[in-house]
Amino acid sequence: MSWKTCTLLVILTFFDQYRACPYRVAPSLKYTLLNASITSQTVVANVIKVLDNFDGVTITVDKQFLPKLCCDMMNLDHRIQEIVFGAGSIRYIEATCFSRSVQNVTKRIDFSFNALTSIKSGTFKDLDIVNLFLRHNFIETLEDGTFFNLTKLREISLETNNLQVLNSRAFSSLPSLHILDLRRNHIRSLQDGALSFLEKDALIWLSCNKIFQIGNFLEGISLKFKLELDLDGNKIKSFSGNIIKNRTFEILNLANNPLENISAVLSSREIVRLEFSCGYLTLKDVQSVVNWAKARGILLNRCSQYNMSFGLGSSSVPCSSTRIVLKNINYYLLYLTIFLTVNEI
Numbered sequence: 001m002s003w004k005t006c007t008l009l010v011i012l013t014f015f016d017q018y019r020a021c022p023y024r025v026a027p028s029l030k031y032t033l034l035n036a037s038i039t040s041q042t043v044v045a046n047v048i049k050v051l052d053n054f055d056g057v058t059i060t061v062d063k064q065f066l067p068k069l070c071c072d073m074m075n076l077d078h079r080i081q082e083i084v085f086g087a088g089s090i091r092y093i094e095a096t097c098f099s100r101s102v103q104n105v106t107k108r109i110d111f112s113f114n115a116l117t118s119i120k121s122g123t124f125k126d127l128d129i130v131n132l133f134l135r136h137n138f139i140e141t142l143e144d145g146t147f148f149n150l151t152k153l154r155e156i157s158l159e160t161n162n163l164q165v166l167n168s169r170a171f172s173s174l175p176s177l178h179i180l181d182l183r184r185n186h187i188r189s190l191q192d193g194a195l196s197f198l199e200k201d202a203l204i205w206l207s208c209n210k211i212f213q214i215g216n217f218l219e220g221i222s223l224k225f226k227l228e229l230d231l232d233g234n235k236i237k238s239f240s241g242n243i244i245k246n247r248t249f250e251i252l253n254l255a256n257n258p259l260e261n262i263s264a265v266l267s268s269r270e271i272v273r274l275e276f277s278c279g280y281l282t283l284k285d286v287q288s289v290v291n292w293a294k295a296r297g298i299l300l301n302r303c304s305q306y307n308m309s310f311g312l313g314s315s316s317v318p319c320s321s322t323r324i325v326l327k328n329i330n331y332y333l334l335y336l337t338i339f340l341t342v343n344e345i
């Protein structure tokens with residue numbers, strides 16, 4: 001079907017009452033193409049250009065057959081908050097796709113649920129976006145410099161792709177990056193310095209991968225940064241104490257890993273919440289962690305036969321700087337149950 005005869009279902013939502021609103025909500029426009037058989041890139045380029053006429057636009061192009069995106073399609077002359085190409089068939093994005101509009105996309109770019117297998121170096125270079133979503137694709141590799149000089153970027157989501165290696169050189173000059181979502185990939189190892197590009201407190205989600213080999217992947221990150229590190233559902237048996245030595249973790253989640261040694265945790269500076277599976281640990285190893293938590297005023301606040309979770313407890317518990325001890329702790333190791341009751345000093 002040619003573009004001249006194709007039928008487009010267009011949904012336009014425009015809010016122009018902001019002048020009467022005491023909160024002065026900025027006008028926004030959402031444009032959605034649904035279930036249209038578009039085979040010409042020129043058609044989509046022209047459609048986007050029609051809407052590119054004022055600040056505050058969100059453009060959503062949904063469920064389209066668009067195997068390739070090029071710079072002619074993204075030649076935007078005005079500022080746009082968000083561009084979403086969702087649930088389509090995009091396989092390739094030209095490295096120069098956004099080169100003509102680097103300052104004109106101000107909030108989010110979303111290519112989730114497409115068919116991307118790789119991202120070229122510099123594709124998103126110099127953009128002013130805050131969020132970049134590449135979820136549910138088939139991305140296997142990240143070239144060096146894939147995410148370069150994105151000074152306002154706070155979140156990158158690569159959830160549910162086919163990544164096997166975390167290439168630290170793919171991330172560079174990202175001073176605002178706070179959330180890195182790499183869940184549900186096929187990453188097998190974390191090499192030395194794998195997260196060295198982080199420049200501030202960060203949430204790193206690596207759950208549901210196949211990680212079994214651990215190097216000093218936090219090497220190069222300042223010790224003053226607070227981290228939330230989720231390694232739930234991998235194949236980690238043990239790792240060196242040098243990895244987390246003297247670091248501060250808001251969350252360290254090691255649950256659902258076949259851990260045989262948890263002693264490395266004891267070298268951390270501070271952990272607000274700790275989760276781990278104890279099915280493979282010796283009673284002595286678990287006891288050492290309980291003693292460690294007791295000395296630091298960390299409470300066990302959730303437990304099961306195989307999983308243990310430590311945290312600071314409820315607001316009624318004194319702060320960690322006071323002398324706090326464990327109260328009514330129940331924890332399980334296989335079918336052996338230990339009950340500890342210690343009064344507050």
